[in-house]
Amino acid sequence: MTRNRSAYRVVRCWRAARLLVACLLIGAGARTSFAQTSRENTLSSAKTAFQFRTLDVFVHTGRDPLAAYQVEITYDRKLARIVGLEGGQPPAYTNAPYFDRAGFSAGRIIVAAFTADKDAVPKGEFRIARLHVAVKPGADPAFKISLTTAAKPGGTRIKPRVELRKGPNADIPGKGDQE
Amino acid sequence: MTGKVLRIAVLFGVSVFCAALLVSCATYRQGASECFSPPLVGDVPVDAVGLRSLPMLGAQLSPHSHAPVTRRSYRLPGRGRRRQAQPEPWSDIGMNEEVWVIAKADGTPAGDGDRPTRGELRTTVEDKQIPIPLKHTDVKARISGFIASVDVVQQYENPYDTKIEAVYVFPLPQSSAVTDFVMRIGDRQIRGMVREREEAKRIYEDAKRQGYRAALLTQERPNVFTQKVANIEPGKRIDVRISYFNPLPYRDGEYEFVFPMVVGPRFNPSGSRTGIGAVARGQRGISGQETEIEYLKPGERTGHDIAISVAIDAGVQIEKAYSPSHVITGQRTGASRLAISLGRKDRLPNKDFVLRYRVAGRKLKTAMMIERGVRGNAFALILQPPENPADVPRMPREMVFVLDCSGSMSGRPIAKAKQAVKRCLRNLDDNDTFQVIRFSESASSLGAAPVPATSGNVRRALRYVDRLKGGGGTMMIEGIKAALDFPHDERRLRVVSFMTDGFIGNEVEILAAVKKKLGSSRIFSFGVGNSVNRYLLERMASFGKGAAAFVGLDESAGAEVDRFYERIAHPALADIEIDWGGMKIRDVYPKKIPDVFVGRPVMITGRFEGRGRQEIRVAGRVGTERREYAVNVDLDARSAQHPAVMKLWARWKIKELCEAEISTPAPELKDEIIRTSIEHNLLARYTAFLAVDSTEKTAGDHGVSVNVPVPVPDGVRYETTVRE
Numbered sequence: 001m002t003r004n005r006s007a008y009r010v011v012r013c014w015r016a017a018r019l020l021v022a023c024l025l026i027g028a029g030a031r032t033s034f035a036q037t038s039r040e041n042t043l044s045s046a047k048t049a050f051q052f053r054t055l056d057v058f059v060h061t062g063r064d065p066l067a068a069y070q071v072e073i074t075y076d077r078k079l080a081r082i083v084g085l086e087g088g089q090p091p092a093y094t095n096a097p098y099f100d101r102a103g104f105s106a107g108r109i110i111v112a113a114f115t116a117d118k119d120a121v122p123k124g125e126f127r128i129a130r131l132h133v134a135v136k137p138g139a140d141p142a143f144k145i146s147l148t149t150a151a152k153p154g155g156t157r158i159k160p161r162v163e164l165r166k167g168p169n170a171d172i173p174g175k176g177d178q179e
Numbered sequence: 180m181t182g183k184v185l186r187i188a189v190l191f192g193v194s195v196f197c198a199a200l201l202v203s204c205a206t207y208r209q210g211a212s213e214c215f216s217p218p219l220v221g222d223v224p225v226d227a228v229g230l231r232s233l234p235m236l237g238a239q240l241s242p243h244s245h246a247p248v249t250r251r252s253y254r255l256p257g258r259g260r261r262r263q264a265q266p267e268p269w270s271d272i273g274m275n276e277e278v279w280v281i282a283k284a285d286g287t288p289a290g291d292g293d294r295p296t297r298g299e300l301r302t303t304v305e306d307k308q309i310p311i312p313l314k315h316t317d318v319k320a321r322i323s324g325f326i327a328s329v330d331v332v333q334q335y336e337n338p339y340d341t342k343i344e345a346v347y348v349f350p351l352p353q354s355s356a357v358t359d360f361v362m363r364i365g366d367r368q369i370r371g372m373v374r375e376r377e378e379a380k381r382i383y384e385d386a387k388r389q390g391y392r393a394a395l396l397t398q399e400r401p402n403v404f405t406q407k408v409a410n411i412e413p414g415k416r417i418d419v420r421i422s423y424f425n426p427l428p429y430r431d432g433e434y435e436f437v438f439p440m441v442v443g444p445r446f447n448p449s450g451s452r453t454g455i456g457a458v459a460r461g462q463r464g465i466s467g468q469e470t471e472i473e474y475l476k477p478g479e480r481t482g483h484d485i486a487i488s489v490a491i492d493a494g495v496q497i498e499k500a501y502s503p504s505h506v507i508t509g510q511r512t513g514a515s516r517l518a519i520s521l522g523r524k525d526r527l528p529n530k531d532f533v534l535r536y537r538v539a540g541r542k543l544k545t546a547m548m549i550e551r552g553v554r555g556n557a558f559a560l561i562l563q564p565p566e567n568p569a570d571v572p573r574m575p576r577e578m579v580f581v582l583d584c585s586g587s588m589s590g591r592p593i594a595k596a597k598q599a600v601k602r603c604l605r606n607l608d609d610n611d612t613f614q615v616i617r618f619s620e621s622a623s624s625l626g627a628a629p630v631p632a633t634s635g636n637v638r639r640a641l642r643y644v645d646r647l648k649g650g651g652g653t654m655m656i657e658g659i660k661a662a663l664d665f666p667h668d669e670r671r672l673r674v675v676s677f678m679t680d681g682f683i684g685n686e687v688e689i690l691a692a693v694k695k696k697l698g699s700s701r702i703f704s705f706g707v708g709n710s711v712n713r714y715l716l717e718r719m720a721s722f723g724k725g726a727a728a729f730v731g732l733d734e735s736a737g738a739e740v741d742r743f744y745e746r747i748a749h750p751a752l753a754d755i756e757i758d759w760g761g762m763k764i765r766d767v768y769p770k771k772i773p774d775v776f777v778g779r780p781v782m783i784t785g786r787f788e789g790r791g792r793q794e795i796r797v798a799g800r801v802g803t804e805r806r807e808y809a810v811n812v813d814l815d816a817r818s819a820q821h822p823a824v825m826k827l828w829a830r831w832k833i834k835e836l837c838e839a840e841i842s843t844p845a846p847e848l849k850d851e852i853i854r855t856s857i858e859h860n861l862l863a864r865y866t867a868f869l870a871v872d873s874t875e876k877t878a879g880d881h882g883v884s885v886n887v888p889v890p891v892p893d894g895v896r897y898e899t900t901v902r903e
Binding site for chain 2: 050054082085086087130132
């Protein structure tokens with residue numbers, strides 16, 4: 001009877017041990033599959049993540065000083081989003097310019113700034129603004145710029161040339177704006 | 180065979196047991212986070228500096244007063260000695276100003292040992308500063324007419340040795356229209372843009388993951404916002420400037436500018452996941468709510484301070500300006516101009532900054548402001564009721580006083596609320612009936628039905644109110660049911676007065692219940708405390724065709740109660756109709772013009788076409804009588820032009836759409852909110868301001884996320900409101 005009881009205990013211990021092992025295996029399996037899932041999620045999110053770039057707005061005013069400007073930039077809204085607007089190089093235009101919201105949702109943005117400081121009005125070729133852009137993965141959207149209006153101090157209209165250039169390469173860590 | 184079946188059964192049973200154990204553990208954590216800690220009966224609340232709260236004296240600025248410098252002393256608890264408060268530097272104070280000063284002790288600076296390593300926030304050290312990434316908040320307001328334009332600069336600086344994302348939940352006035360957002364890194368400024376909320380969050384997360392500096396501003400409630408700033412490198416600083424417009428309320432003869440500094444700890448009913456959780460510092464995630472605020476423990480403080488300056492250009496002479504909440508200094512810059520700033524020793528951000536000013540002329544007149552733009556014109560009309568409507572017979576009232584007795588009201592707030600209720604009870608008219616209802620986890624009342632305001636009943640009610648104590652959760656829905664569900668006496672006007680701090684996370688549910696159950700009742704809400712949920716109280720009063728009033732813990736409840744009786748003693752101008760004359764009007768908000776009370780004008784905004792002088796005719800009902808009066812406006816007057824009117828109109832439109840959503844959520848409403856928000860670059864609940872600096876990736880991954888812990892509001896007990 002006693003032997004039967006001790007044998008029964010051994011069987012119970014053995015069953016408990018097997019149960020524990022089974023639980024651990026199930027747990028480990030679940031963990032592994034969770035880790036795989038989260039790795040897959042990370043990989044898939046990396047594939048679909050927005051890429052970030054900058055576009056610089058340059059003007060060539062020649063000998064005319066630039067007291068105010070307004071430019072229009074169009075792009076394919078399916079491929080890109082503007083996520084920030086920064087000022088330019090000359091001290092008169094370092095503040096972030098203003099933009100018009102009306103055409104914003106349709107892939108069009110109107111950027112404008114002015115300076116009231118007659119002594120600091122810049123001329124020649126310089127960067128007047130910088131766009132920060134989020135681009136859908138794999139896309140290479142085209143951005144077009146046109147001058148709406150520009151003026152010298154006193155309000156005389158001028159027609160400077162405007163162009164968009166690729167900004168600092170953001171893909172290399174630590175290699176930012178060298179200006 | 181039986182053995183096998185038995186083994187399988189045992190295995191199954193054990194697995195079920197383990198699963199149940201895991202589920203119960205998770206449920207316990209969630210359930211525990213849904214309610215406040217049990218109330219503690221304790222000492223007078225101690226503020227985060229470690230000083231006992233002082234009775235606050237407001238600063239008075241008067242053209243006829245001279246400059247006595249008042250020094251006050253305070254006692255340090257447990258130290259048994261007095262320190263003499265230091266005066267402000269007086270160099271910039273003119274002779275015509277009177278300045279009151281209350282000084283507080285300087286905080287103990289943080290030692291080097293308080294810089295945490297990756298993934299941790301340092302544990303509490305009593306009476307030591309806790310390093311946090313928000314260093315300073317600078318508020319600059321310019322008030323022109325009745326509109327304030329405010330720039331708030333939040334300076335984030337990483338005090339740790341690893342890269343971080345700073346997350347800060349903060350309040351702004353509930354009527355504010357956030358219109359601009361600029362991230363500043365060194366000398367560079369990047370202007371952010373409004374985007375659809377989910378898309379903005381996704382772009383922000385992508386930028387954060389890839390190592391770009393980015394900032395995201397979202398609106399959790401009309402008065403609660405979350406600021407996230409990603410990839411702040413060790414020792415580096417990123418500033419965020421938020422700009423908003425705010426129409427100033429004109430209350431009982433005074434304009435009021437309010438800048439809230441801290442979100443009070445909210446109670447979230449069981450099952451709620453969309454509320455605002457209140458947890459102890461370092462306990463992120465335990466509330467189970469979408470938005471969560473970490474609160475500093477008593478005795479802890481951070482180096483975060485706040486500076487406020489307000490430039491008022493009233494257009495007419497400013498007779499008086501004062502702050503019932505803070506020490507202020509001021510300088511007159513002209514008869515109609517005043518420059519006010521927050522006292523240098525009162526910069527702990529733990530209560531609403533309230534500034535009131537009175538202008539010349541006893542009555543505010545109906546006035547219109549306009550803005551003309553390339554995409555159309557907008558107006559904002561401030562509508563005043565006609566004078567002397569008091570000759571209309573007064574209707575008997577059924578007064579229902581609803582007192583919040585939850586844990587957050589424990590201590591000074593409930594004492595102040597009881598003081599107000601008792602004064603109300605003593606002011607009752609013989610023809611009135613009344614009821615007193617208390618609520619916390621559940622509601623109970625003085626009696627089953629309202630009773631006549633006999634002296635015996637009033638005495639019984641006063642004893643009942645005296646016995647009330649604060650403790651437990653804030654099931655405001657129970658208070659609303661108790662106040663609005665019982666049968667209405669048709670011969671009387673039911674006036675329901677809520678006295679609460681409004682510290683709940685389920686505002687939408689509460690407002691929906693108010694809308695559903697209101698009937699013919701009017702709601703007058705009293706906010707009691709130094710950082711109350713003004714959004715909830717204003718909206719309840721608005722839905723309830725009444726008015727909201729706020730009593731700070733250092734203000735007289737009696738004066739506010741007297742003004743409340745003055746308001747309900749005079750019938751409101753109701754059922755208002757406006758004949759706009761020669762103006763072509765469209766898109767007017769609010770769609771239904773609310774009743775106008777004496778001393779409480781309302782603002783109406785809309786789009787218009789027209790020029791020159793116009794006569795507008797306003798008609799309405801006062802009691803049973805019809806009244807009509809004319810308002811003359813000049814649409815070409817330069818003095819009527821204001822550059823913020825279009826934004827105010829857009830903000831009103833969004834507000835109306837959001838309120839319509841409370842009762843009937845519809846995708847069209849959401850789409851219209853998003854469209855209006857993006858078109859006017861105005862923050863709303865479904866949009867967000869986003870700014871990314873894509874010139875440079877910071878080294879390494881995105882680091883750890885650090886919530887900015889805040890102090891519990893002045894007068895609120897940490898023990899009864901914050902989950903640990």
